[in-house]
Amino acid sequence: MRILHTADWHLGKMFYGDYLTDEQEYVLKEQFLPLLKDEGIEAVVLSGDVYDRSLPPAAAVELFDEIATKVTAELHIPFLVISGNHDSASRLSFGSALLARQGLYIAGDLDKLTGPVILRDDAGPVAFVLLPYAEPADVRHFLSDETIHDHQKALEALCAFQSRGCDDMRAVCVSHVFASGGVSSDSERPLSIGGTDMIDSAVFDRFQYTALGHLHGPQQVGRPEVRYAGSLLKYSFSEATQKKGAVLVDLADNGQVSSRFISFTPRHDVRILKGSFHDIMEREDDRTGDYVLARIDDTEPVLDGMARLRKKYPNAMALEAPRRRISDHAGDRDFNIRGTTEEELFSSFAGAMRPEQPLSEKETDCLHQLWDALRKEEGGGIL
Known part of the structure; x- marks a missing residue:
């Protein structure tokens, strides 16, 4: 079975005050959807954070509706989605029982979980174990298990509940967690304080492949079959050097897995420009429409720097001068x-x-x- 693993779309995301919905629509329509046809994808998994906040703007909801309809109704590909920590689980999973009949499987609200989703290929069944993000207290209440007090225990218990009945099948897990050893970035909302949100990736050892969401940088954790696909786009300047895309996963008849990362090319990239202000303004650049942060090495102030920068880079977001010298008298306020x-x-x-x-x-x-x-x-x- 050929699976496409994607995650962290964050539809409705704002970047320095501007909605990125048009940028997200470009990647989804011009690259994501064609990829499904070109690569013969048989199942798509979206590992949480469909939206950037629990009450997304209407344009973001409309975009997800359009993409989900094209995947399931037009391309006839099963689409398996879980809620992440940015999503409202109850809103996202509204109508999930009805949508499942059309091939759109959404796991969000714990009370609506029904165990694994079973899909089939020529070799037999493949179980998809969907584990939406949930606070330990919510899992404790759902499973009536008073021993659940942290994310690790909650994930283990929820995994056991959702995995029932698929012991003899090839199995794929879809989860939205912070796995220990993963590398984070600035745009991810912490799941908890003090590192108590981290989980041991050994909980996924029984699965042939684990499709993770939450961390925005594509990476594997523990073993090659436990992977983060990363976010759809770059959502902070700390992600400027990351590749964005999706993971193409081939699950063989015998359970062996091979995977490769497929990059997406955004309409406007997120870049950090370095050098003197003069050099940045004078150098040739054929991508002046990108979202840029200029990190200049000038030691003297650059007067009206942002306005001048935006004449060349209309989508310039910030100007930093970490080496700027401050006058010995600049902080003197001892006068009337x-x-x-x-x-x-x-x-x-x-x-x-x-x-x-x-x-x-x-x-x-x-x-x-x-x-x-x-x-x-x-x-x-x-x-």
Whole structure:
């Protein structure tokens, strides 16, 4: 059976104040859907975080509805989805019993879990064990097991519940967890405080393949058959060097697994530009529409830097100057601002901005003329 493992779509995600729905739609329609046909995919798994928040915007819901319809109703491929920690389990799994008849299997609300989903290929049945993200307290209540107090115990108990009846089958697990040894990034919401959310990947040893979600960087944990597909797009600048895509999994008749990562190419990439501000502005770049963070090595302030940067990179999101020097007097606040003249305030500002180049005599004379003209215009004072 050929399976496509994807995860962490985060539909409705905002990046520095802008919705990424159009960017997500581009990848899903122009690359994800064609991939299903080109590679002969027989089942698709989405390992949680369908949406970026529990109450997603309407456009995000419409996009998921459109993609899910194309996968199941048009391509006739079973689509297995679990809720992640960003999703509302109850909202996502609404109508799940009805949708399952159309090939869309959604596991979210614990009360609606019904055990493994059994699909078939020429060699026989394949059990898909769907483990939606759930807090330990919710699993404890659902299973009436007072011994469940942490994520590890909750996952083990939920896995045993969902795996019942498939001991003699090839089995694929779909889960949304933070497996110990995984590498995180800035855009992932912590599952708990203090590392108590981490689980031992040994819980997945009985499965031929485990399709994980939550960590946004594609990676394997423990063994090659336990993998994170990573997120659909880059959702923070800490992910700028990561590849994004999906994992193509071939499950052989004898249970052997081979897999390979297939990259997606976004319409607008997320990049960090490095160098001096002048070099960044002067160098040739044929991808000026990307989302960029300029991390400049200038030691002197760059006046109006963001506005100038956005003339070349309209989607510039941030400008960082970690090596910028601060004047010895920049932090000095030991003066009475109400008793300080306009000229003195400006001279202090100029000294902070140009600590190595004091105002020249010509500049000072020009400023005196400007202040005199402003005072006359304002009737004696400008502050």
